[in-house]
Amino acid sequence: MALQNPGDYLKLSVDAKTAKARADEILRQHGLDPNSYRHATILADTTDPVTNEFLRQRVGIERLNEIYATEVPGVVWQVRYFRDSQPEEYSIKLKPDGSLAAFHHKLGEDAPGASLTKEEAAAKAEKYLREVKKLDLSQWTLVETYSDKRIHRTDHELAWQQRTPIDSGSTSSNDAVSHAFVRVKVAVLGDEVVDYRGAYYSKPEAREELEDKEGGAFWTFIKIPDEWRRKQEEQTLSRTIYSFAVPILLLGGLGVTGLVMFFKNLRSEAMRAIPWRRLVLWAVWGLVGYALVVGFGNRLQYFLNSYQTAIPFKTMMGGIVIGLLVGAVFYPGGLAALFGIAAYFSNRAFGEDRLPVGRPMPGVYYRDALWIGVCGTAGFLGLRRLLESLSMHWQTVHRGLPFSLGQNFDAVLPVGAILGGALVSSLFLTGVVGFVAAFVASVLRAGWLRFATFLLGAMYLTGSGWENGTDFAKQFLAEAILLGVIVFGVRRVMRFNMLGCLLVVALLTLLAAAAQLLGQPDVFYRTNGYAVVLLMILLLAWPLAVWRTRAASVGLGTDMGGSG
Secondary structure (H helix, E strand, O other): OOOOOOOOOOOOOOOHHHHHHHHHHHHHHOOOOHHHOEEEEEEEEOOOHHHHHHHHHHHHHHHHHHHHHHOOOOEEEEEEEEOOOOOOEEEEEEOOOOOEEEEEEEOOOOOOOOOOOHHHHHHHHHHHHHHOOOOOHHHEEEEEEEEEEOOOOEEEEEEEEEOOOOOOOOOOOOHHHOOOEEEEEEEEEOOEEEOOOOOOOOOOOHHHHOOOOOOOOEEEEEEOOHHHHHHHHOOOHHHHHHHHHHHHHHHHHHHHHHHHHHHHOOOOHHHHOOOHHHHHHHHHHHHHHHHHHHHHOOHHHHHHHOOOOOOOHHHHHHHHHHHHHHHHHHHHHHHHHHHHHHHHHHHHHHOOOOOOOOOOOOHHHHHHHHHHHHHHHHHHHHHHHHHHHHHHHOOOOEOOOOOOOOOOOOOOOHHHHHHHHHHHHHHHHHHHHHHHHHHHHHOOOOHHHHHHHHHHHHHHHHOOOEOOHHHHHHHHHHHHHHHHHHHHHHHHHHOOOHHHHHHHHHHHHHHHHHHHHHOOOOHHHHHHHHHHHHHHHHHHHHHHHHHHHHHHHHHHHHHHHHHO
């Protein structure tokens, strides 16, 4: 079946642990001991949304996925080897199937080396491309050379462009202004041709972005017309105003106003009715989710990958520890505050504690939560699928096309990180829904205020990624429909059943993660995918068990009372 969704090309045959083991073996083949280095292993998405959109318009989604799957890798495993405060380091890149993409050696600014001429560097690079990369240079043209005089050597960077455009069969010399081409860049440090600079980048500005972190390189990217990119990325006055005005009006109108009213009424009856003890105990689950994300996720690896060797490693680790401790306070504290503010406005609107968070509830509450979770998840997925199908028949020009590839493939244990992320996101989003619903009921009583808030919400969800008025209308309409259904569900179906809301958010998160994991050929990911499915079953079994248990208790109590 043809691939239709952006990012469907990603098929991982190795996991992070296997990628690290293969990178270690490659490093040993170069006479280096991987155990003498610190390391960081990440899965790098190297695609560029602007390039993606250009190719989508020219060749379609199916061909775009094929390009990133077989011609210009859109994702690579990157294993970085470094030492404390030493500028020299190594980086090995592997393709999704685990095969070697490149071997990178970074040298310090003052490392000794040769000072080749451009001609000598080009000859050495051409030999490397022919013999190592097996490129037929008769199909490539040298289009760019760059020399950098270092303290004790001269480095060179050279770029070749494939003569046949990747989006057309034409080979006209004028195609550079209207077509996309595959380019390869090779770096020669002194007299050493090094395999890789950072990753495979669709965006040609990657060299400037990596200038401070990488030494020399070979890498492949897609070069699209400069004028087309410039028009896509230009920021007009109206777009700038939209980007700032909508978030300020929405978040300021709801968030800031809510906080001001909250702190101005600290002595009110509605404030005294907030069950802070129950909320704090409930918010501890946010800390549990945060601990799962940190312990089983990929955060530490990304911190290590971003380490700048110009500073002591202990200094960086100290900053990481402080940041983690701040997060450990923020997550439960933020959740308690969010639910507390929601409870305040709920008390103010309805005159009683109507936000059932952290207290025992009757069995019927769990029954309703179960049905809300199952039906709400199915309904949301069905509606989103319908909107996506309609969108395929209403084609518009986008500003960019980002890929959604999943965020936990390089986690230590994906199922643990996914569970933690689902727990945190469901708690926070449930708190936000509770706050917004209570705030609107308490403060925004006028119909025109509620309608204006709804419009701002739809505009905020639309964002500024639209290209023109037609694209904005299409995206705004889709977001308005989704938001309208959510508002209706909260007001007429969910009402004060916060557990039902939490189940919907958690199930949507877990279902998306399970689909991504089960779609991979690697056994490790599929096993984690089945574990995520098991988590969803257990999550639904919880309210079902409580409902049946309490219903049985009520029935038993009634029978005993009757027999007495």
